[in-house]
Amino acid sequence: MFKKLPGDETRRLVSTTPDTAVVFRPAVVHTPAIIAILIYVCRVLAGLVRLVWKHPIALAVVVTPGVIWYLYGWPWVLALVNAVVAAGSIWTLFDRASFRRVITLRLLAFWRCFWVYRRHWQPVMIVSGLGRHLHGRDYLPRLVKVTCDDWADVVTVKMLSGQAVEDWTDRTDHLAHGFGATSCRVTVAKAGRLVLTFPRNDPLAAPLPSLPVPASAEVGPVEIGRCEDGSPWRLNVHGTHVLVAGATGSGKGSVIWSTIRALLPAVRAGLVELWALDPKLMELSYGRALFGDRYAATPEKCADLLKEAVRVMQERAARFAGVRRSHTPTAEDPFILIIVDEVAFLTAYQPDRQLRQEITAALATLTTQGRAVGVGVLAALQDPRKEVMNIRNLFPDKIALRLDESEQVDMVLGEGARDRGAHADLISPCPDLGAGVGYVRLENNPDPVRVRAAYVSDADIRDMVAEYAEWGEAA
Numbered sequence: 001m002f003k004k005l006p007g008d009e010t011r012r013l014v015s016t017t018p019d020t021a022v023v024f025r026p027a028v029v030h031t032p033a034i035i036a037i038l039i040y041v042c043r044v045l046a047g048l049v050r051l052v053w054k055h056p057i058a059l060a061v062v063v064t065p066g067v068i069w070y071l072y073g074w075p076w077v078l079a080l081v082n083a084v085v086a087a088g089s090i091w092t093l094f095d096r097a098s099f100r101r102v103i104t105l106r107l108l109a110f111w112r113c114f115w116v117y118r119r120h121w122q123p124v125m126i127v128s129g130l131g132r133h134l135h136g137r138d139y140l141p142r143l144v145k146v147t148c149d150d151w152a153d154v155v156t157v158k159m160l161s162g163q164a165v166e167d168w169t170d171r172t173d174h175l176a177h178g179f180g181a182t183s184c185r186v187t188v189a190k191a192g193r194l195v196l197t198f199p200r201n202d203p204l205a206a207p208l209p210s211l212p213v214p215a216s217a218e219v220g221p222v223e224i225g226r227c228e229d230g231s232p233w234r235l236n237v238h239g240t241h242v243l244v245a246g247a248t249g250s251g252k253g254s255v256i257w258s259t260i261r262a263l264l265p266a267v268r269a270g271l272v273e274l275w276a277l278d279p280k281l282m283e284l285s286y287g288r289a290l291f292g293d294r295y296a297a298t299p300e301k302c303a304d305l306l307k308e309a310v311r312v313m314q315e316r317a318a319r320f321a322g323v324r325r326s327h328t329p330t331a332e333d334p335f336i337l338i339i340v341d342e343v344a345f346l347t348a349y350q351p352d353r354q355l356r357q358e359i360t361a362a363l364a365t366l367t368t369q370g371r372a373v374g375v376g377v378l379a380a381l382q383d384p385r386k387e388v389m390n391i392r393n394l395f396p397d398k399i400a401l402r403l404d405e406s407e408q409v410d411m412v413l414g415e416g417a418r419d420r421g422a423h424a425d426l427i428s429p430c431p432d433l434g435a436g437v438g439y440v441r442l443e444n445n446p447d448p449v450r451v452r453a454a455y456v457s458d459a460d461i462r463d464m465v466a467e468y469a470e471w472g473e474a475a
């Protein structure tokens with residue numbers, strides 16, 4: 001009777017006498033050789049059709065020389081190869097970028113699809129738990145296509161039916177290391193399809209020197225560093241509020257100073273005012289001449305400056321009511337950027353309870369009502385816990401630099417940010433490798449973007465003061 005049971009049925013066997021061994025021999029059905037051969041031939045034919053359908057150009061590149069050789073002899077093949085190389089060289093000479101886009105990156109994608117992804121697909125999927133090996137068959141997510149851009153491989157995947165996006169975001173480490181990349185980012189392309197991004201090289205690996213001060217007055221998004229795809233990192237401070245969180249030495253200063261640097265021409269043009277709150281008396285004091293009398297270091301003066309900002313904000317709100325709904329910086333109503341270094345000194349560590357409450361209330365008022373009337377807050381802090389900064393959710397844009405714990409990433413960037421690839425807790429503590437590196441999640445984009453702020457050195461700040469401060473170095 002046991003001989004007739006198929007594989008899984010053995011699990012249901014119960015032996016009432018434990019010392020009695022149950023001997024099980026699965027039924028073996030012999031497939032006739034002709035059927036096995038037919039199945040293999042069908043598979044090979046289907047594979048060939050798929051190959052022609054999916055890679056016609058690559059196939060043509062391989063097959064055409066063979067056919068020419070066969071029909072006309074090898075000198076013609078040599079002539080063809082020479083002609084192709086000459087055409088490619090001329091193309092590169094005249095338009096390197098389009099040659100790279102149309103030829104180099106496509107060949108690279110073809111090669112990496114074959115050599116990296118297809119070759120390792122089955123073991124990586126099975127070991128990471130994203131695929132299953134059941135009853136002798138592999139059930140794997142489908143590798144749909146691989147494309148390459150200048151810095152990363154972009155792999156489109158069809159998930160197995162019943163899989164959730166979290167199944168993939170939980171395994172980004174397995175995927176990254178399985179395919180020889182340092183990280184993996186998961187985004188949803190459409191229902192059932194994901195796009196995995198594997199960086200090939202890291203444009204943020206080396207520190208970036210300070211960027212040149214813009215030639216013209218800019219109040220819109222200002223360039224303060226570089227994104228991981230090599231494009232400029234533009235931070236918007238007008239019309240929003242920005243919170244920068246990072247452990248000590250993570251490079252918060254470089255975000256603040258790069259922003260100040262990019263706004264200097266607009267400050268000179270009278271379109272922007274920089275107000276600085278520097279309770280640590282360290283970061284901003286170095287360039288305090290840039291802030292004129294809008295600089296405060298003691299908690300009392302910080303509270304006064306914030307109250308003054310609230311007053312200006314309310315006065316503008318009363319004037320703008322019913323006339324305009326958004327702010328355009330002008331000499332009469334410049335954009336006011338309130339920069340707060342280590343905001344927790346004022347909202348949590350301040351022993352005077354009354355002062356602490358006044359400051360928190362002023363910051364909450366500014367962050368809830370300020371952006372429409374041209375008052376923005378750029379605040380930095382080390383510890384993002386709610387007890388330390390209970391108004392952190394009032395900042396629409398957040399930047400997470402190196403953080404001490406993985407839980408802090410979602411505290412700063414919002415639920416699910418770490419799962420989506422914002423590994424701010426894994427950023428190197430070595431300043432050359434990790435200072436100024438972080439992740440941003442902007443109001444209109446749920447996917448975190450890895451960025452690095454340019455480093456504004458003390459000498460740069462001195463130069464900025466000498467050139468842009470109203471009172472120059474004398475202040």
Ligand SMILES: Nc1ncnc2c1ncn2[C@@H]1O[C@H](COP(=O)(O)OP(=O)(O)OP(=O)(O)O)[C@@H](O)[C@H]1O
Pocket residue numbers: 207208246247248249250251252253254283382431432435436437452453454455456
């Ligand atoms: N963008 C950057 N690129 C390279 N190195 C940087 C960058 N920013 C900062 N550093 C280096 O890291 C050190 C610490 O930076 P910084 O003082 O800005 O950190 P922080 O986050 O403000 O720290 P703290 O909270 O203790 O003030 C700097 O002295 C500098 O050497």
